[in-house]
Amino acid sequence: MGRCYAILRQVIEAWQAKDIDGVLSHMADDIVWHYAAPALPPVRGKAGARKLLDRFHGDMHAIQWRIFAHAEAGDRLFIEGVDDYRTSDGNRVAAPYAGVLEFRGDLIVGWRDYVDLGVMAQQKAGEPLSTQVESLLDRPLAE
Secondary structure (H helix, E strand, O other): OOHHHHHHHHHHHHHHOOOHHHHHOOEEEEEEEEOOOOOOOOEEHHHHHHHHHHHHHOOOEOOOOEEEEEEEEOOEEEEEEEEEEEOOOOOEEEEEEEEEEEEEOOEEEEEEEEEOHHHHHHHHOOOOOOHHHHHHHOOOOOO
């Protein structure tokens, strides 16, 4: 397991435990986080990241954030995964995505997630997972 991926595993464990401070401890003060690039403007700085995480925290339950593939190139980590959770209304959201994380030392300074917000909105509204989403979920996990 590479250094960058090991750090991401710690971020995932903290998020699944709903430990926002634990997640933020792996981010640089000047992080630039594109949660849904290029659909939304980036969140800048730890204070902005905290606001985003606080917003997510209340409506994400039974979090099963999974990584299917990853590769490291220098201080960059490329990942393919799924954010899979239940909303407060009990709806399942399973959003396949690809992402790129940039590190400075052991801290994340750049984070870009590429995700289909339309698919997420449909699922949050209670629509069942599509066949194409289902087919992306049942794959071996990365080590």
